[in-house]
Amino acid sequence: VHLSRGTLRVYPGPLDATATAPGSTLQRLVLAWYRERACQVFAHRLAVLRRDPRIAALGRPGTLGVRRMRRRWGSCFRDGRITLNIELLAEPLPLVDYVIVHELCHLREHNHSPRFYRLMDEVMPDWRTRREALRRSTTAGFLAGP
Ligand SMILES: [Zn+2]
Numbered sequence: 001v002h003l004s005r006g007t008l009r010v011y012p013g014p015l016d017a018t019a020t021a022p023g024s025t026l027q028r029l030v031l032a033w034y035r036e037r038a039c040q041v042f043a044h045r046l047a048v049l050r051r052d053p054r055i056a057a058l059g060r061p062g063t064l065g066v067r068r069m070r071r072r073w074g075s076c077f078r079d080g081r082i083t084l085n086i087e088l089l090a091e092p093l094p095l096v097d098y099v100i101v102h103e104l105c106h107l108r109e110h111n112h113s114p115r116f117y118r119l120m121d122e123v124m125p126d127w128r129t130r131r132e133a134l135r136r137s138t139t140a141g142f143l144a145g146p
Helices: 025-049 086-090 093-108 114-123 127-135
Strands: 002-004 007-009 064-067 074-076 082-085
Touching: 025 064, 025 086, 025 093, 074 093, 082 086, 082 093, 086 093, 093 114, 093 127
Parallel strands: 064 082
Antiparallel strands: 002 007, 074 082
16 A cells, blocks of 8 residues: 555555554555545635635635544534535535535634525525535445444
């Protein structure tokens, strides 16, 4: 297994027993690669989304972090940090965009008030369709294993 420049190469060959054990080198490498890839993709989508002046006007997140989350796709802290669930990487980009825009709206409205949803309607009129698709997703939790 070789990790460089965002590419993970897994060479065919006999796996030793530790390779399938939890916390194994292989598992950590795959996760590290996945995290790096997620950071790149999410940061790129954020940049693309912010080309829309209405979205740019929501504000710029302090940092855009990535981590594994069990029950949510993203979160926005009051200090402006946004964290996205690493597992979003497996979702289609329109759904990734939906979560990013949802969290960006929290920069302005730190709640799910009617004002928050009005903001969502303004910047992403079809957000409900995307939310539905995300709710039907079977991807959540796949990195956590059985
Ligand atoms: Zn929210």
